[in-house]
Amino acid sequence: MGVTNDERCDRSALRQPARAYAPDPLCDRLHGPFISTAHVDMRRTSGEIGDPNPVFVEQVALLYQNAPLAYTTTLINGAILAYVQSEHIPLVVLLAWYGSLIVVTAGRAVVAWRHASASHNPTRAPFWNLLYLLGAGAAGCVWGAAGLVLFPLDSIAHQVFVAFVLAGMAAGGITVLASRIEACMAFLLPALLPLAIQYLTLHTALQRAMGVMTLIFLAALTISAWNFHRAIRTSLRLRFDKQELEAEIARRLRAEERLFHEKDRLQTTVRSIGEGVVLIDADGRIEDLNPAAERLFDRCRQDAAGRPPHEVFACFDDQGWRSPTALEDALKSATPQKKRSVLYGKDKVKYVIEELATPLLDRHDRLVGAVSVFRDMTEQHRLTEQLIHAADHDVLTGLPNRNRLKERTRQAIARAQRKQETFGLLFVDLDDFKIVNDTLGHASGDALLVDVAKRLTDCVRAEDTIARLGGDEFVVLLDGPTQKTEIEAIARKILIRLREPFQLETQSATISASIGTSLYPDDGHDAESLLGSADAAMYRAKHGRNKK
Numbered sequence: 409m410g411v412t413n414d415e416r417c418d419r420s421a422l423r424q425p426a427r428a429y430a431p432d433p434l435c436d437r438l439h440g441p442f443i444s445t446a447h448v449d450m451r452r453t454s455g456e457i458g459d460p461n462p463v464f465v466e467q468v469a470l471l472y473q474n475a476p477l478a479y480t481t482t483l484i485n486g487a488i489l490a491y492v493q494s495e496h497i498p499l500v501v502l503l504a505w506y507g508s509l510i511v512v513t514a515g516r517a518v519v520a521w522r523h524a525s526a527s528h529n530p531t532r533a534p535f536w537n538l539l540y541l542l543g544a545g546a547a548g549c550v551w552g553a554a555g556l557v558l559f560p561l562d563s564i565a566h567q568v569f570v571a572f573v574l575a576g577m578a579a580g581g582i583t584v585l586a587s588r589i590e591a592c593m594a595f596l597l598p599a600l601l602p603l604a605i606q607y608l609t610l611h612t613a614l615q616r617a618m619g620v621m622t623l624i625f626l627a628a629l630t631i632s633a634w635n636f637h638r639a640i641r642t643s644l645r646l647r648f649d650k651q652e653l654e655a656e657i658a659r660r661l662r663a664e665e666r667l668f669h670e671k672d673r674l675q676t677t678v679r680s681i682g683e684g685v686v687l688i689d690a691d692g693r694i695e696d697l698n699p700a701a702e703r704l705f706d707r708c709r710q711d712a713a714g715r716p717p718h719e720v721f722a723c724f725d726d727q728g729w730r731s732p733t734a735l736e737d738a739l740k741s742a743t744p745q746k747k748r749s750v751l752y753g754k755d756k757v758k759y760v761i762e763e764l765a766t767p768l769l770d771r772h773d774r775l776v777g778a779v780s781v782f783r784d785m786t787e788q789h790r791l792t793e794q795l796i797h798a799a800d801h802d803v804l805t806g807l808p809n810r811n812r813l814k815e816r817t818r819q820a821i822a823r824a825q826r827k828q829e830t831f832g833l834l835f836v837d838l839d840d841f842k843i844v845n846d847t848l849g850h851a852s853g854d855a856l857l858v859d860v861a862k863r864l865t866d867c868v869r870a871e872d873t874i875a876r877l878g879g880d881e882f883v884v885l886l887d888g889p890t891q892k893t894e895i896e897a898i899a900r901k902i903l904i905r906l907r908e909p910f911q912l913e914t915q916s917a918t919i920s921a922s923i924g925t926s927l928y929p930d931d932g933h934d935a936e937s938l939l940g941s942a943d944a945a946m947y948r949a950k951h952g953r954n955k956k
């Protein structure tokens with residue numbers, strides 16, 4: 409009774425009024441603009457369940473809006489009718505009829521007053537609609553009763569007056585009741601049908617014609633009421649559509665504003681960070697790079713935009729081969745990529761960089777590009793290299809230390825085994841180096857050791873290894889096939905070279921050295937035994953010399 413089929417369709421078409429789903433700031437903050445649209449749609453769907461159609465709510469409100477005028481007119485017209493008919497109708501009948509009209513109108517007025525002071529809860533609209541319907545039906549019945557009890561059989565003029573008043577009330581009724589068609593019919597039918605029946609039961613042609621005319625008038629009013637009702641409903645529907653549209657536009661504008669704001673913030677962040685950031689599109693062409701990347705590649709944004717990354721910067725691997733960037737790999741594989749490579753910036757300055765590339769997907773999981781963050785690892789790389797170097801090199805002379813020597817000796821043994829070759833070791837120990845320290849000072853001793861390292865380097869080939877074991881002990885590993893005679897020749901060369909005076913700042917010093925040698929495989933099969941043999945030979949040489 410409260411809602412027609414047509415209006416149930418309206419519910420799904422119109423959904424909720426815009427005001428019923430104002431945006432939730434928390435959700436908006438959490439989900440961002442795109443998600444927020446989906447969130448609104450979900451609320452609309454949920455709004456359809458249980459909540460009355462807003463058009464229906466507005467139609468009921470319109471009924472009550474017109475109530476004061478309608479009720480006043482009812483009482484005035486009723487009084488005039490009773491007064492005019494008093495010439496032919498007994499007073500008691502008149503009082504009973506008008507009394508009924510007052511009671512019904514007063515009841516309707518009380519309902520209207522309660523409605524005005526009640527909270528505007530849309531879910532109560534069907535209840536208020538029902539009350540109004542009952543009131544309209546009761547008023548229609550009272551007016552219809554006038555067509556029977558205030559209808560004097562002895563005065564055609566007063567009969568016509570009753571018909572005139574009822575027609576006027578009916579016509580006026582549709583203007584205030586048309587917003588709800590069932591209220592309209594609840595008033596029209598009981599108001600006019602008794603009059604039509606009354607006329608049709610009389611005997612003159614005029615009176616029967618009046619009866620037929622009343623029925624035709626009732627039909628015409630019904631059609632008008634129906635058209636009027638549809639016009640009101642359409643206009644309300646348009647109004648709510650407009651409101652919803654305006655709210656949707658406002659929501660989208662807010663979302664757009666947030667989007668711009670977030671984009672600005674993101675751009676400022678990307679532009680201010682120390683790492684280089686490069687963005688490529690789905691075709692692998694550079695879209696943007698931040699100032700750090702501009703400095704790293706020595707290329708400006710405008711110049712780089714639209715080019716493939718390899719035209720803007722070149723990455724090289726450990727072996728010095730050109731390699732694709734992680735950015736290009738990430739786009740190809742659609743998976744994140746991490747790579748460490750070398751690139752050359754302004755003035756061919758070498759940078760060691762770590763590149764972290766991530767493919768970019770849109771809301772529909774389509775690959776739309778990739779972004780790379782380039783971290784300059786040059787300094788870190790240099791420190792690591794320094795640490796690695798310090799672990800197996802002597803700090804004073806920069807020569808390989810004992811560990812490195814042993815490793816090189818093992819490699820030499822492996823190669824010699826493979827190729828069935830021999831190689832030699834020379835153990836060099838300075839004689840009475842302590843005296844240099846004691847007489848010239850420790851710093852001069854250091855300088856002399858550094859000089860010794862240089863002289864040893866001059867005496868052998870670049871591929872041979874010279875190591876400092878500590879103190880005044882040095883070892884020369886002769887790489888490649890070597891005969892005993894060659895080793896002895898090199899030892900002599902070294903001894904002669906070391907006997908030359910060393911120029912140490914203001915003074916000069918002359919030293920000598922003792923050398924012991926060993927030959928692989930004759931004097932040992934591993935690094936330790938070869939070193940031990942050379943050391944022992946050196947010891948013998950030194951003490952043999954001292955005895956002479």
Ligand SMILES: Nc1nc2c(ncn2[C@@H]2O[C@H](COP(=O)(O)OP(=O)(O)OP(=O)(O)O)[C@@H](O)[C@H]2O)c(=O)[nH]1
Nearest residue numbers: 837838839840841842843845850853854878879880
């Ligand atoms: N200046 C300097 N002296 C060092 C360094 N390392 C060790 N020495 C010194 O080198 C000297 C080595 O002394 P010894 O091993 O007795 O050798 P030597 O005096 O040459 O005597 P012989 O080997 O028997 O001829 C010691 O006085 C150490 O203090 C260094 O890095 N710098």
